[in-house]
Amino acid sequence: GAGHAYVQPVSGVVANLAMYTARTRPGDTMMCLSIPCGGHISMGKEGMGGTAGAVHGLTIEYWPFDEKRMNIDVDAAVKKLREVKPKLALFGGSVFLFPHPVRELADVAREVGAYVGYDAAHVSGLIAGGQFQHPLREGVDIMTCSTHKTLPGPQHGMILCRRELAEAVNRAVFPGVVSNHHLHSMAALAVALAEMMEFGREYAAQIVKNARALGRAMYERGLDVLCPDLGFTSSHTVVVSVTKYGDGGEIEKKLESANIILNRNLLPWDIREGRNYKRPGGIRLGTSEVTRIGMKEREMEEIAEFIKRVVIDGESTQRIAQEVSEFRKDYQKLHYCFDSAAEAYEYIALKKF
Known part of the structure; x- marks a missing residue:
């Protein structure tokens, strides 16, 4: 659904900074x-040193x-959009369990003079694979993403x-925020995009199936999955509250x-309950790599059983580390991808011509 795509942001x-530069000025208001x-x-x-503000x-x-x-x-x-009248209404984020209500809010944002943005860094592959919402079709003006x-x-x-x-957008990227777009990564990006065209639907579907299965498996074992x-x-992505067993920083280290x-x-209620980003109440898990x-x-x-044995049962992490390494030995091949660079470039050439 995009009229234009630009691959120079590094x-x-x-x-995101280019999006801010293209559609806002310092002092404008953004809702996110x-x-x-x-x-x-x-x-x-x-x-807090955030890119948008600082x-x-x-x-x-x-x-x-x-x-x-x-x-x-x-x-x-809806009420806050009409009160605040932001210049940019930004959807998306880093903890992103469910599609955001773009279709329900985009028209209201435009009524008050806002452009509609969407940070798809975490879900761009799911969007490309047809397993999430379609932001640009639902009313988004600009969608940003990372590619990894x-x-x-x-x-x-x-x-x-x-x-x-x-x-x-192009001028906001260059000369605005990029002088060198890291040309060495362009070939890899071309291959990744070609692989999404060929294998993306199957890959994205399995990612979501795995995330739901992991959430359910942890929940059935007594973990407080949101x-x-x-x-x-x-x-x-799956998010788990771990405050019964410690804080997120402590649990992260144990599992590592x-x-x-x-x-x-961080969980939405952590700050008001006295927690902080170093010792939050939650952990976040993603299934894209294990699916790959x-x-x-x-x-x-x-995987859920390994996590339960560490977090709930308090078993020796050294012993479980050995079991995890043994478990991982059976999964050494990448899936949903071309078998060689030559095959990838041949696919790109065929699609081009």
């Missing part, structure tokens, strides 16, 4: 998610948030937008010592 943060509710640091206020000088207002459903509160958001999460390419960035915004009544997630890599994560190496729902049961 990261998702740079893509707060960081505890899933927003990215590139959306942050000046006082670098571009935007005034930040937050979307009203439904903590139970882990999503933007539509009715409250659910879109499994090199560390880079990308912007997609309506055709009439192409010139402003949003059980909504199926835990509609994306690649057991060869299970995930990250601590061939794991499916059955393996999510095994």
